[in-house]
Amino acid sequence: MAPSQKLEVIVASDKPTIVTRRTVDAPRALVFDAWTKPEYIKRWLGPRNMEMVVCDVDLRVGGGYRFVHRTPDGQEFGFHGTYREISRPDRMVSTYVFEMFPDAEAVETLVLEERDGRTTVITTTVHKSIQNRDAHLANGAMEAGMNEGYARLDELLPDIRRAA
DSSP states (O other): OOGGGSOEEEOOTTSSEEEEEEEESSOHHHHHHHHHOHHHHHHHSSOTTSEEEEEEEOOSTTOEEEEEEEOTTSOEEEEEEEEEEEETTTEEEEEEEETTSTTOOEEEEEEEEEETTEEEEEEEEEOSSHHHHHHHHGGGHHHHHHHHHHHHHHHHHHHHHHHO
């Protein structure tokens, strides 16, 4: 893996934010499609050992999404949110709720920056408190899941490119 393809996680001690940055080998329009089309989301979002059993996307301002992953032992983890801003192919803002903690809604901004046919994906998640941010980061599951998801995205992008 090239150094630019390493997931970078930035957490300021005094702010309730998590910033992630990762570069992928595809133009941003394709990355935007991977992020927003259910037929692609199901194939890359989340860890390999979980099946995405719900993938609902209503891609419009005021619309929403809901994803549910199921573990091999049947445990389910759901996430949902509402789209606040959509600027294809470079920016999207939505709420983010991990359904195990429904009162810990965050706001997530996705920015896609293309350079020489490669796209840097930057997410900024703003929580209501540092305590909520720290719960999001607890036990390293977020970072591990994102690393695995990005690896799956790297594998999927050639298929999206062929379909485009």
